[in-house]
Amino acid sequence: MFIYQAPVRIHDADAAGVLFFGRYFTLAHDAYEAFLESKGFGAGRIFRQEKFLIPVVHAEADYKNPLWVGDLATVRLRVDEVRSRSFSISYEIYTPSNTLACRVRTVHVVVDTEKKRATTLPEELRRVLETEVAIGSGDV
Amino acid sequence: MFIYQAPVRIHDADAAGVLFFGRYFTLAHDAYEAFLESKGFGAGRIFRQEKFLIPVVHAEADYKNPLWVGDLATVRLRVDEVRSRSFSISYEIYTPSNTLACRVRTVHVVVDTEKKRATTLPEELRRVLETEVAIGSGDV
Amino acid sequence: MFIYQAPVRIHDADAAGVLFFGRYFTLAHDAYEAFLESKGFGAGRIFRQEKFLIPVVHAEADYKNPLWVGDLATVRLRVDEVRSRSFSISYEIYTPSNTLACRVRTVHVVVDTEKKRATTLPEELRRVLETEVAIGSGDV
Amino acid sequence: MFIYQAPVRIHDADAAGVLFFGRYFTLAHDAYEAFLESKGFGAGRIFRQEKFLIPVVHAEADYKNPLWVGDLATVRLRVDEVRSRSFSISYEIYTPSNTLACRVRTVHVVVDTEKKRATTLPEELRRVLETEVAIGSGDV
Numbered sequence: 001m002f003i004y005q006a007p008v009r010i011h012d013a014d015a016a017g018v019l020f021f022g023r024y025f026t027l028a029h030d031a032y033e034a035f036l037e038s039k040g041f042g043a044g045r046i047f048r049q050e051k052f053l054i055p056v057v058h059a060e061a062d063y064k065n066p067l068w069v070g071d072l073a074t075v076r077l078r079v080d081e082v083r084s085r086s087f088s089i090s091y092e093i094y095t096p097s098n099t100l101a102c103r104v105r106t107v108h109v110v111v112d113t114e115k116k117r118a119t120t121l122p123e124e125l126r127r128v129l130e131t132e133v134a135i136g137s138g139d140v
Numbered sequence: 141m142f143i144y145q146a147p148v149r150i151h152d153a154d155a156a157g158v159l160f161f162g163r164y165f166t167l168a169h170d171a172y173e174a175f176l177e178s179k180g181f182g183a184g185r186i187f188r189q190e191k192f193l194i195p196v197v198h199a200e201a202d203y204k205n206p207l208w209v210g211d212l213a214t215v216r217l218r219v220d221e222v223r224s225r226s227f228s229i230s231y232e233i234y235t236p237s238n239t240l241a242c243r244v245r246t247v248h249v250v251v252d253t254e255k256k257r258a259t260t261l262p263e264e265l266r267r268v269l270e271t272e273v274a275i276g277s278g279d280v
Numbered sequence: 281m282f283i284y285q286a287p288v289r290i291h292d293a294d295a296a297g298v299l300f301f302g303r304y305f306t307l308a309h310d311a312y313e314a315f316l317e318s319k320g321f322g323a324g325r326i327f328r329q330e331k332f333l334i335p336v337v338h339a340e341a342d343y344k345n346p347l348w349v350g351d352l353a354t355v356r357l358r359v360d361e362v363r364s365r366s367f368s369i370s371y372e373i374y375t376p377s378n379t380l381a382c383r384v385r386t387v388h389v390v391v392d393t394e395k396k397r398a399t400t401l402p403e404e405l406r407r408v409l410e411t412e413v414a415i416g417s418g419d420v
Numbered sequence: 421m422f423i424y425q426a427p428v429r430i431h432d433a434d435a436a437g438v439l440f441f442g443r444y445f446t447l448a449h450d451a452y453e454a455f456l457e458s459k460g461f462g463a464g465r466i467f468r469q470e471k472f473l474i475p476v477v478h479a480e481a482d483y484k485n486p487l488w489v490g491d492l493a494t495v496r497l498r499v500d501e502v503r504s505r506s507f508s509i510s511y512e513i514y515t516p517s518n519t520l521a522c523r524v525r526t527v528h529v530v531v532d533t534e535k536k537r538a539t540t541l542p543e544e545l546r547r548v549l550e551t552e553v554a555i556g557s558g559d560v
Binding site: 010011013014015017020022023069 | 290291293294295297300302303349
Binding site for chain 1: 169199206
């Protein structure tokens with residue numbers, strides 16, 4: 001499991017003083033970018049050196065408790081499943097008092113940016129993701 | 141069905157030149173705010189005059205085709221279901237060539253801002269939503 | 281003068297219920313994109329067909345009165361000055377009661393995306409901008 | 421001087437792959453929120469416990485070099501001036517190779533949220549800001 005923390009900034013909150021529902025996806029994706037970065041797949045490398053992108057093909061969230069402006073949110077990221085051309089990530093987002101604020105899930109597909117179609121996961125990326133699944137499920 | 145159109149602005153696109161996945165939720169919610177506004181429930185009224193808010197408790201999206209920077213997106217909003225304390229809205233978002241870009245669904249709960257708990261839909265809001273369900277399913 | 285209108289969406293407001301100061305620049309830039317689009321220079325054309333970009337090299341804003349969530353903002357855009365390689369745009373943003381909310385100014389430089397350096401304004405863009413300066417100052 | 425670091429996330433970049441000009445203000449304000457938080461004035465306290473807000477009345481930026489998606493930006497924040505009812509902050513934002521990307525300046529006024537007008541800086545906030553001016557100018 002990968003842990004990521006970020007505060008709810010004033011511009012992240014909406015007029016009710018809580019994190020706008022759409023920004024939980026941004027927060028989850030920030031955690032995912034930090035996770036990939038920690039494994040050597042920073043956004044700079046992917047966008048400027050690689051010939052693939054990893055668009056999101058499905059995203060969902062269940063909102064349980066609000067995050068308020070100024071709150072430090074904690075995201076627990078887990079790789080759910082790794083398939084031939086896709087993988088899914090789940091995120092549990094917690095309030096400062098360790099209450100579940102939101103569950104998010106994203107499904108990603110690897111796309112060859114030259115051929116412009118789905119392709120198999122690059123081997124290095126597959127290894128990174130599979131190790132995390134194993135760790136996440138307590139098998140290693 | 142309620143139709144809403146908005147261009148993909150430069151700041152909406154990500155480094156791949158397409159609408160960032162999290163912003164489809166923002167676009168859908170913009171359509172929803174325009175829909176409520178057209179029925180007399182503008183955000184100004186809800187935030188400054190009413191004693192309820194309507195937070196999103198579930199959101200999901202399936203991404204089919206990208207929207208590119210500069211594209212005029214068309215959102216087709218439909219009220220799916222109206223329950224005692226909640227309702228759900230679905231959105232089909234189309235590219236300028238009328239290809240489906242994304243399907244979004246949001247579930248909303250009415251919360252009494254003084255009692256800080258879920259409450260039944262205000263009667264005026266219920267009428268607005270139920271009329272739209274009927275129209276959407278072709279019954280009226 | 282070019283007129284652009286857009287509502288303050290729930291996600292645009294901050295925890296105080298007003299448009300976040302940084303988003304006045306986004307609103308101004310949205311007006312600028314709509315202005316360029318109306319003259320045939322849509323973002324789609326610039327990013328996908330042209331060999332130049334027009335980055336902002338200076339931006340400033342003076343905030344006079346808040347825009348509240350739900351308010352319909354009106355932006356009055358004027359081309360201030362057109363130089364060999366740069367131009368500046370000013371924006372007056374008004375509240376629904378026609379009070380000045382904010383004055384914004386942006387300065388743009390044309391950059392050749394292949395040579396990666398400043399270049400003279402493309403002739404078609406120059407004509408569009410110069411016509412607007414003349415109209416704005418009442419000379420035509 | 422207060423140092424703040426944050427990466428340019430995929431959703432922060434625009435279609436050119438660089439940080440959108442309006443988001444430098446957001447980045448600067450994030451640094452300012454982190455600075456205030458470090459001095460005991462977190463956004464949570466200001467929005468939920470205090471009877472004042474500190475809106476921005478002027479903001480400006482000069483852009484020197486782009487920040488690319490994936491770059492870790494470094495913000496050097498300095499309190500410029502503290503007056504009776506207002507203060508100004510300057511920010512130098514650097515690329516990962518320590519090149520100046522952008523200079524930002526913001527001017528803030530303290531507003532009494534009950535009387536809805538400008539008021540003198542709360543004493544505790546004044547002390548925090550004045551200490552930083554002194555440190556910044558090397559006088560302490």
